[in-house]
Amino acid sequence: MIEMQGVYKTYPNGVTALNGLDTHIDQGEFVYVVGPSGAGKSTFIKLIFREEKPSKGSIFINDIDLASMKEKRIPKLRRKVGVVYQDFRLLPRMTVYENVAFALEVIEEHPANIRTRVMDVLDQVRLKNKARFIPDELSGGEQQRVSIARAIANRPRILIADEPTGNLDPETSWEIMHILEEINATGTTILMATHNREIVNTVKKRVIAIEDGMIVRDENRGDYGYEI
Numbered sequence: 001m002i003e004m005q006g007v008y009k010t011y012p013n014g015v016t017a018l019n020g021l022d023t024h025i026d027q028g029e030f031v032y033v034v035g036p037s038g039a040g041k042s043t044f045i046k047l048i049f050r051e052e053k054p055s056k057g058s059i060f061i062n063d064i065d066l067a068s069m070k071e072k073r074i075p076k077l078r079r080k081v082g083v084v085y086q087d088f089r090l091l092p093r094m095t096v097y098e099n100v101a102f103a104l105e106v107i108e109e110h111p112a113n114i115r116t117r118v119m120d121v122l123d124q125v126r127l128k129n130k131a132r133f134i135p136d137e138l139s140g141g142e143q144q145r146v147s148i149a150r151a152i153a154n155r156p157r158i159l160i161a162d163e164p165t166g167n168l169d170p171e172t173s174w175e176i177m178h179i180l181e182e183i184n185a186t187g188t189t190i191l192m193a194t195h196n197r198e199i200v201n202t203v204k205k206r207v208i209a210i211e212d213g214m215i216v217r218d219e220n221r222g223d224y225g226y227e228i
């Protein structure tokens with residue numbers, strides 16, 4: 001569950017990115033976050049894994065109060081929230097296997113469990129056969145699948161994807177979308193900020209539209225609703 005009440009975010013340079021946001025997202029929902037460039041989508045998403053703090057307002061992830069949470073509890077929160085970025089952000093000198101294993105090593109997963117879990121998630125994103133490759137040897141879509149495997153390796157309750165198909169061609173974008181839907185089908189909440197009109201209008205889900213730091217539309221099975 002994600003709950004936001006009266007959330008404002010003003011950056012140190014004076015730009016107000018969020019301007020009084022209220023929303024409630026249940027466990028297991030799939031939500032598209034849409035809106036023009038600069039509307040506040042990434043800021044909204046960053047608040048959920050505490051990459052940014054709200055200037056005002058309350059944010060709860062299940063029973064965790066993010067506004068008052070101590071810095072030392074951030075790692076615990078991030079075990080519940082996986083993140084996927086437009087530009088993949090893989091470690092270039094590590095293999096596919098190592099990139100995913102690393103995510104489990106940093107949270108001190110028992111070494112005996114790591115191998116099985118890494119191979120399971122690589123299987124889930126259909127990349128078991130490329131475990132020994134390095135990112136440069138993969139296509140963009142494959143790199144994004146590795147970054148998804150890394151994000152779900154520790155079974156987060158929420159998966160955040162900030163324009164996950166932004167660097168990919170239409171066919172590859174669809175592959176990524178199908179994988180996200182499969183992850184959602186296992187009960188993981190998915191929040192996907194996107195400019196991909198075709199996907200939003202074809203695979204109907206809840207749509208939250210943000211403009212000027214405010215939610216201007218929130219519809220179940222909504223449309224993309226913008227020209228670009």
Ligand SMILES: Nc1ncnc2c1ncn2[C@@H]1O[C@H](COP(=O)(O)OP(=O)(O)OP(=O)(O)O)[C@@H](O)[C@H]1O
Pocket residue numbers: 011012013015016017035036037038039040041042043044
């Ligand atoms: N770290 C920051 N410091 C100052 N201003 C920022 C920072 N990050 C974002 N902003 C500003 O906040 C506003 C909202 O930005 P945000 O990245 O949340 O928009 P967005 O909807 O994700 O845009 P896009 O679709 O282009 O990714 C913009 O005016 C942006 O310039």
